[in-house]
Amino acid sequence: MPAFAEIYERIKMATNCRTQMELATVLDIRQSSISDAKRRDTVPGDWYMKLFERQGLNPDWLKQGIGPMYLRTDKGYVPSETPGLAENPAYYGDPQSRSIICPVYGMACTYSDGRPRPELEARGRLAVPGSLHREDLQVFCMQGDNMAPQLRDGAHFGVATGDVNVVSGRVYALFAPHEGVIVRRVFLDGDQESYVLRSDADHYPETRLTPSQLGKRLLGRVIWTMQEL
Structure with missing residues (x-):
C-alpha cells in the first residue's frame, strides 16, 4: 500500500x-x-x-x-x-469543471482607519470553479443594492486581495468606517489628488478619498460575480 x-x-x-x-x-x-x-x-x-x-x-x-x-x-x-x-x-x-470550496465572508465588520483591519467572519461556504479561484481570493455575499444590476443583493463575488493597483473605472472592495466592507467603482479625480468612489445605482452619493486613505482601506479588486439574472 x-x-x-x-x-x-x-x-x-x-x-x-x-x-x-x-x-x-x-x-x-x-x-x-x-x-x-x-x-x-x-x-x-x-x-x-x-x-x-x-x-x-x-x-x-x-x-x-x-x-x-x-x-x-x-x-x-x-x-x-x-x-x-x-x-x-x-x-x-478541466479547471472549469472542478470546484474548490471557499469560505464566504459577511460584509459587516467594525473598521477604523486608526486600528488594524478587522477579522472577517465566515458565514458559509461556496463551491468556486477552479478557473475562478486564485491564491489571494476572498469570497463575499453582497449586502445592499448600490451596485445593481452588476452586483445585486445576495450575490456572491470574488475579491483578488493582491490586486490593489487601482485602474479607474474598475470595481473594488474597500473597508469603510461604520459600514464594514463596501463595493464601489473607483475613479482617479481630474485633479489627480483624490479618488472618487461611486455606486452603479445613481441615487447613492459619491465619496472621495485621498490616496493615503484609499491605501489604508482598499481590500482588493472584484474579479467575478455569481448571481441569478
Whole structure:
C-alpha cells in the first residue's frame, strides 16, 4: 500500500489545495485530522468517498495512480471500461469543471482607519470553479443594492486581495468606517489628488478619498460575480 505522502500529494494536486487548511475545508474535517493521518501514515477510507462524491475523483487513481483521475460525469458514475461511453471523464479534470470550496465572508465588520483591519467572519461556504479561484481570493455575499444590476443583493463575488493597483473605472472592495466592507467603482479625480468612489445605482452619493486613505482601506479588486439574472 502506498505511503500517506504519495497519496496526499495526488489529493492535493487533484483538488488544487496547497495547505492542510484548504484540504480540511474540502474534506469537511478538522485540520488536526490530516496531521493525525500523516502521523499514522494512512489515508482514512472516508476521504476517498468524499472526494469521489464531491469532485468525481477516482479512488484507484488516488491510491495507486491507476486509471483516469476522474470517473464521474454529469450523469453520475460511469466505469471507465464501459463500452460506448459518450463523455470522456478526463474532461472533468478541466479547471472549469472542478470546484474548490471557499469560505464566504459577511460584509459587516467594525473598521477604523486608526486600528488594524478587522477579522472577517465566515458565514458559509461556496463551491468556486477552479478557473475562478486564485491564491489571494476572498469570497463575499453582497449586502445592499448600490451596485445593481452588476452586483445585486445576495450575490456572491470574488475579491483578488493582491490586486490593489487601482485602474479607474474598475470595481473594488474597500473597508469603510461604520459600514464594514463596501463595493464601489473607483475613479482617479481630474485633479489627480483624490479618488472618487461611486455606486452603479445613481441615487447613492459619491465619496472621495485621498490616496493615503484609499491605501489604508482598499481590500482588493472584484474579479467575478455569481448571481441569478
